[in-house]
Amino acid sequence: MTRAIRVRAFFALAVLALSLFVTLTVPVRLGLDLRGGTQIVLETRDSPTAEADSAATDRTLEVLRHRIDALGVAEPTIARSGENRIIVELPGVQDPREAADVLGRTAQLAFHPVLGTAGTGESSPNSRSDGPAGRVLPDESGQPVRLGPSALTGADVDSAEARIEQQSGVGWYVGVNFKGAGSDAWAELTGDAACHPAGDPARRVAIVLDDKVISSPQVTSTVACRTGITGGSTQISGSFSREEARELGLLINGGALPVPVETVEQRTVGPTLGATAIEASARAAVIGTALTSLFIIGVYRLLGALAALALACYGVISYAALAALGATLTLPGLAGFVLAIGMAVDANVLVFERAREEYATRRQRGLRAALTAGFRNAFSAIADSNITTLIAAGLLFFLASGPVRGFGVTLGIGVLASMLSALVITRVLADYAVARRSVRNRPRLTGIADTGRVRDWLVRRNPDLMRRRRVWLAGSAAALLLATSGIMVRGLNFGVEFTGGRLLEYSASAPVDADRARDALADAGLPRAVVQTSGDGGLTVRTDQLSNAETAKVDAAIGDLAGDAEKVRDELIGPSLGDELRRGALIALATALAAQLLYLAVRFRWAFGTSAVAAMAHDALILVGVFAWLGKPIDGVFLAALLTVIGYSVNDSVVVFDRIRELSADKRRTDFSGLANTAILQTLPRTVNTGMGAVFILAALTLLGGDSLTDFALALLIGIVVGTYSSMFTAAPLAIELHVRSSPPPGPTHEPAPRGAAVT
Secondary structure, eight states: OOHHHHHHHHHHHHHHHHHHHHHHHSOOEEOHHHHOEEEEEEEEOOOSSOOOOHHHHHHHHHHHHHHHHHHTOSSOEEEEETTTEEEEEEETOOOHHHHHHHHHOOOOEEEEEEEEEOOTTTOOTTOOOOSTTOEEEEOTTSOEEEEOOOSEEGGGEEEEEEEEEOTTSOEEEEEEEEOTHHHHHHHHHHHHHHTSOTTOGGGBEEEEETTEEEEOOBOOTTSOTTTOOOSSEEEEEEEEOHHHHHHHHHHHHHOOOSSOEEEEEEEEEOHHHHHHHHHHHHHHHHHHHHHHHHHHHHHHHHHHHHHHHHHHHHHHHHHHHHHHHTOEEOHHHHHHHHHHHHHHHHHHHHHHHHHHHHHHHOGGGOHHHHHHHHHHHHHHHHHHHHHHHHHHHHHHHHHOOHHHHHHHHHHHHHHHHHHHIIIIIHHHHHHHHHTSHHHHTOGGGGSOSSOOHHHHHHHHHOOOGGGGHHHHHHHHHHHHHHHHHHHHHTOOEEOHHHHOEEEEEEEOSSOOOHHHHHHHHHHTTOTTOEEEEOTTSEEEEEESOOOHHHHHHHHHHHHHHOTTOEEEEEEEEOHHHHHHHHHHHHHHHHHHHHHHHHHHHHHSOHHHHHHHHHHHHHHHHHHHHHHHHHTOEESHHHHHHHHHHHHHHHHHHHHHHHHHHHHHHHOTTBOHHHHHHHHHHHHHHHHHHHHHHHHHHHHHHHHHSOHHHHHHHHHHHHHHHHHHHHIIIIIHHHHHHHHHHHSOOOOTTOBOOOGGGSOO
């Protein structure tokens, strides 16, 4: 065993040991879409007295943190996002109304003397006059009262707590304790009120929260004039329910927000949906991985079995990396975790196919030399293809948000883990295996001592695919026209993430009739609600902006139709955020194309980069067009799939272009069209085997991944089929055309490649 092999083996064992330790000791953090709960995105707004700058957002975050802690939610998280956004995650909270009301209230608390009632000729009940006549607001009974200037504010309050007093009939109230000068101010305020006779409105004290009088009790007759209520405490009563008293206590304790906040995004996922998604994804991962492993074992025998073992190691490493980095595993991220298995297979297939070529041409050098050459020759293609995928993952992380960002993180980790699995772990296992005498005596057992069925067929037929390159380009143009016509004919069904609005999803034991649901929602005041059903009792309702109170009406209407209906998802996206996400999606796509064009131009040449990017745009437009024809939603999850398809498409193109670059150095007398045709034929076995490995994974996700992953997996399946075609019949023919147009006419030394030179 050479020193290099020992170093790789030691490194692989160290990584696996550390990964196993992390896997067994550090739990991975699940996103709310997998464990259930509510996520609220708040945006700070300017007020007449304060600007919603970075400092104000930080102060707002601290106030909200106090309120969340008082809610008693297990393991809540609150974090700032950008200049003026705050993301709040509340695991287990299924009714977002209470949380949104508590978090969104500015909670400006003040105590005012009541100057008297306001006649109808003086002011309207909702007027706000702070002049000599005082502010006029309706009291808790709706009677307009005129208030004096504020005597105390929430800053004078030390603590507040919801309490109940049943014997006196007060019921639920909020006990308030003042601090510092607040105690004296409260005594002075109540002492002045006590100087007025019983029944006089001026004997009342108004407690105002966010410009609403929540209570205006009279000072009792036991309170002496000018003395007031001493002791620094009082109670706020007002026929509160338990929830109202508790909410008021939370708001007072948390303090006032320095600036107003607006809910721009709200997502609620039921625990059953998350549990179902985890179970379905795990089942799809197990079955898909098993089928993929059986496939590569059938094709590559012993080395295929070792690659399957390396795939299991990949799973452990990826999981450990997620846990160690504290990354959140979301539903799309779970799909990305499964998808990266197919990418790990791609690297193994590249190596094994190059080893097959090496063994076929230099059989006398043996298995070990062929395997070493396979790893060496495949490295550039593996590196280039994975770097382009990392570019897509990085763009998802920096330009997307929410679960889609989680997909970018998981995909990036998966790509790095797959390279480690293929280039280190598989190589250690393979080097050890081919060094055994029993294996050397049975070379066909390894799977690299024969050329494979696809390569044998190509040797027999040796087709000149690039002779009809303009026919292939015309076919690509026709497919592009047919698909994109769906965008013009059917239009794009943008999800609420890109349009703004509210999406509610329900689950029932029996299917709910869509027409009856539409009629029920129309009766509830929502005639424009879009209702869609599925055969397994699923029902989705999509509307424009709805308040939480209006959402309760939808819940009631659906509940009347199906008594056992359970709300499993509730998404609210503000219109401004929808516009922002839509712009972000376009920026992400444009940036992905530009970044990969630049990378490919640097690594290859401009003709290759332009051709690969054109093929990527071709694949992306066809995928969008197919979804338009099918009426599928264009949402954040689709964006993740689309960027993944772009990465996959460029992977195939990179493999072909990498082989063209390699052949150019050895066959300078061969015309470029012949080189491209040879490169396609030599890489076709890898394309077929990699595509089959990925199809097993995605087919399992499509059929077994549940409703939440079906569209995602379907988009990737379409992308793989289209991407495989475009790398051979769009990118390569276009590269030839660009090369021909930019190159001088060939001289007499340029000869076409002989028909027997296509494969080795």
